[in-house]
Amino acid sequence: MTLLSPYSLRGLELPTRVVLAPMTRSRALAGNVPNPLAATYYAQRAPAGLLISEGTQVSPQGVGYIRTPGIHSSEQVDGWRPITDAVHAAGGRIFAQLWHVGRVSHPDFHGGALPVAPSAIAVAGESFTPEGRKPLGAPRALETTEVLEVVEQFRRAAENARAAGFDGVELHGANGYLLDQFLRDGSNLRTDEYGGSIENRARFPLAVVDAVISVWGADRVGYKISPYFTGLSMSDSTPVETFSYLARELSRRSVLYLHVAEPVSGPAAAQPGLPRITPILRAQFDGTVIANGGYDRALADAAIAEGTADLVAFGVKFLANPDLPERFRLDAPLNPPQAATFYAGEEKGYVDYPTLRPAA
Numbered sequence: 001m002t003l004l005s006p007y008s009l010r011g012l013e014l015p016t017r018v019v020l021a022p023m024t025r026s027r028a029l030a031g032n033v034p035n036p037l038a039a040t041y042y043a044q045r046a047p048a049g050l051l052i053s054e055g056t057q058v059s060p061q062g063v064g065y066i067r068t069p070g071i072h073s074s075e076q077v078d079g080w081r082p083i084t085d086a087v088h089a090a091g092g093r094i095f096a097q098l099w100h101v102g103r104v105s106h107p108d109f110h111g112g113a114l115p116v117a118p119s120a121i122a123v124a125g126e127s128f129t130p131e132g133r134k135p136l137g138a139p140r141a142l143e144t145t146e147v148l149e150v151v152e153q154f155r156r157a158a159e160n161a162r163a164a165g166f167d168g169v170e171l172h173g174a175n176g177y178l179l180d181q182f183l184r185d186g187s188n189l190r191t192d193e194y195g196g197s198i199e200n201r202a203r204f205p206l207a208v209v210d211a212v213i214s215v216w217g218a219d220r221v222g223y224k225i226s227p228y229f230t231g232l233s234m235s236d237s238t239p240v241e242t243f244s245y246l247a248r249e250l251s252r253r254s255v256l257y258l259h260v261a262e263p264v265s266g267p268a269a270a271q272p273g274l275p276r277i278t279p280i281l282r283a284q285f286d287g288t289v290i291a292n293g294g295y296d297r298a299l300a301d302a303a304i305a306e307g308t309a310d311l312v313a314f315g316v317k318f319l320a321n322p323d324l325p326e327r328f329r330l331d332a333p334l335n336p337p338q339a340a341t342f343y344a345g346e347e348k349g350y351v352d353y354p355t356l357r358p359a360a
């Protein structure tokens with residue numbers, strides 16, 4: 001078995017094990033409606049086994065970056081439809097990544113109100129607001145009674161993802177956003193049933209999982225984590241135990257896949273004193289494992305051959321190479337990524353990276 005072998009994902013037949021990693025591209029239109037250019041961008045990458053959309057807000061409260069799309073208004077749902085249609089017409093499959101940034105936001109996105117989080121702990125860093133970069137400040141802690149309202153935002157977004165023609169959903173539980181903020185003890189100091197023990201800290205993320213499963217069924221729900229991510233003021237005193245508990249609970253719920261973003265310094269790189277996380281979680285999760293973070297063809301083949309991962313998600317390489325699976329097949333050189341257009345540039349750096357063969 002190699003990266004280019006087919007894979008059966010509970011009834012979704014993937015031609016290869018190459019996955020497009022979710023990537024924010026900051027090209028959404030007014031009202032956070034997806035840009036029609038996204039139909040071309042995603043359809044170009046449809047030969048992948050699976051595409052995962054850029055992070056997509058579940059509610060106005062979940063917004064934290066300019067020009068990122070949502071999936072809570074009817075205009076946004078209508079904007080996604082031609083994108084999922086284009087992917088299907090090109091023979092692909094696409095999941096929506098459902099996102100709530102929590103504290104990684106700024107009052108400018110919320111009519112002056114504070115962003116929400118498990119606890120009122122400030123984040124070091126900057127927010128990309130409509131008026132430019134501003135310091136990220138302290139959020140306000142959600143009231144206990146508000147937590148289930150956020151769960152409901154995810155449930156409605158999951159329904160909207162169905163209406164928009166997606167094939168499934170991925171919960172963005174990685175990179176220091178709301179689900180991650182509840183799970184890890186450095187960002188969750190609550191004293192109610194959503195804080196304290198790991199069982200309590202996982203209660204909100206798992207309630208979101210259950211809500212989304214109620215819409216899609218467990219066979220079409222994935223979950224992304226980044227256990228060793230320390231950006232955006234994130235920390236956890238026992239990450240292996242914390243994420244092992246989550247992996248077991250997701251497994252108990254028969255979640256389709258666990259998507260593990262490893263430190264970008266390379267999949268083999270463990271944090272000092274911390275073991276490589278993906279094999280540990282693999283042993284505790286019965287579903288499909290997607291590995292991610294600094295992979296190339298050889299590392300991906302090795303992870304699949306040793307059984308650590310079933311699928312491998314590629315971010316930057318797939319962004320810059322719309323025909324990445326084909327290039328892997330031919331062992332062809334890769335286009336270099338242009339970082340200046342990751343989050344800006346409209347067509348440029350979005351739909352104009354060259355393919356080996358001219359587009360049909």
Ligand SMILES: Cc1cc2nc3c(=O)[nH]c(=O)nc-3n(C[C@H](O)[C@H](O)[C@H](O)COP(=O)(O)O)c2cc1C
Nearest residue numbers: 021022023024054055261293294295314315316342
């Ligand atoms: C431009 C850009 C935008 C990203 N946006 C998201 C996102 O919206 N959601 C997410 O889960 N990860 C996001 N990521 C992280 C990628 O999904 C992936 O985890 C990371 O790039 C490491 O994989 P790679 O080494 O193959 O690029 C983003 C990465 C890049 C480069």
